[in-house]
Amino acid sequence: SPGEAVGLPGAGTEAARLLRDKLALRRAAARRDVPQPAFTEATEPADVDALRARHGGRCVLKPANRQASLGVVLMDPGDDTAEAWRHTVAADEPRLRVHYADTARYLVEERLDGPEVSVEALVHEGVVGFLNVTAKQVLPGPYPVELGHTVPAPEDGPGGAAREALAHATAELVAAVGFSTGVLHAEWVLSGGRPHLIECAGRLPGDHIPDLVDLAYGGEGLLAGLLALLSGDGPRPPRPAAQGAAIRFLPTPAAPGAVVRSVSGVTDAEALDGVQRVAVALREGTGIGPVTNSWQRAGHVLATGTTPQEAARTAERAAAAVRFGLAAPAGEPR
Known part of the structure; x- marks a missing residue:
């Protein structure tokens, strides 16, 4: 990479390559015995069926080089493999990524059950310093679009209880990809x-997680910490959160084919103590469709509280206050 060539700090060329390809990342993690689902590359629907047969008909099918849940399908016994394959291979984001020649590749893996969390870490020369665990909520059904995040993960929840194990696993992942x-x-x-x-x-x-980290921890946030690292300003040490912060995404009305007639409750949501921001993506005249990736959500609410649990409750109340009035499309019966 250009930075590496002139001696600037960075991930390292090989680590950057691995982190851009989910299949390559799986293979690197397997060499280090980082716990992960069973997986295989999928080049046709038969590859999906082969893995499903070994895991009770359940699996996750995804592109190897896309983001925002694009093309990700959770499959259960009885689901149509051909339909899932068509959805996955059609997924693209040409307006949201650099145009370069990347061969489409696909990954099918064992579907694991349990709470989902993310870890945000600032790494200096292969050593993890600042680390945050984020608890998250995911849309039920075949498309695992994220519906909310809470920072830091509450100590009385699975994410908080597993913080030490997550820190160890993250350190192993850093070593597996050779991240600097x-x-x-x-x-x-x-x-x-x-x-x-x-x-x-x-x-x-x-998903505004850097905003949540800034609100929860105060002082230097993820972006400022990253810039300090890239400027050669040494490691960014761990520190405790000062309060809780949460985001909840506004639920898109379950009425595909309808059109938004009105949006109400935004002022009420903004007036709630602790609410930092209310953003609505659906406008009057917008058509309603199914939510299959993160770009299709209806908006979001950010909130803070003295604890992560309080922040989450406030964000949920604010999100529930925003309502969409719907109408049938023009020319159809109302």
Whole structure:
């Protein structure tokens, strides 16, 4: 990489390559025995069926090089493999990524059950310093779109209880990919009480998690810490959170084919103590469709509280206050 060529701090070329390819990351993690689901590359629907047969008909099918849950399908026994394959191979985000020649590749893996969390870590020369665990909520059904995050994960919940195990697993992941300096956003499922790797990005997280970390920890946030690392300003040490912060994404009305007639309750949501921001993506005249990836959510609410639990409750109350009035599309019966 250009930075590596001139001696600047960074992830390292090989680590950056591995973190851009979910299949390559799986293989690197397996060499280090980082716990993760059973997996295989899928080049056709028959590969999906072969893994499903070994795991009770359940699996996860995903592209190896996409983000925001694009193309990810959770499959149960009886689900149509051909339909899931069509959804996955059609997934793309041409307006949201750099245009370069990348061959589409697909991954099918064992589907693990358990709470999902993410870890945000600032790494200096292969050593993890600041580390946060984020608890998350996921849309039920075949498309695991994230519905909310709480920072830090409450101590009385599975994410908080597994913090030490997650810190150890993150350190092993850093070693597995040879990551040097920068920020990692790793997603884990706590299956059988143990962290199992879902995927990892060598970049700042999305879904406003950097905002949540800034609000919860105060002082230097993820972005400022990353810039300090890349400037050669040494490790960023661990520190405790000062309060809780949470985001909840507004539920898209379950009425595919309808059109938004009105949006109400935004002022009420903004007036709740602790609410920091209310953003609505659906506008009057917007058509309603199914939510299959993160770009299709209806908006979000950010809130803080003296504890993570209080922040989460406030965000949920604020999200529930926002309502969408719907109408049938023009020319159809109302």
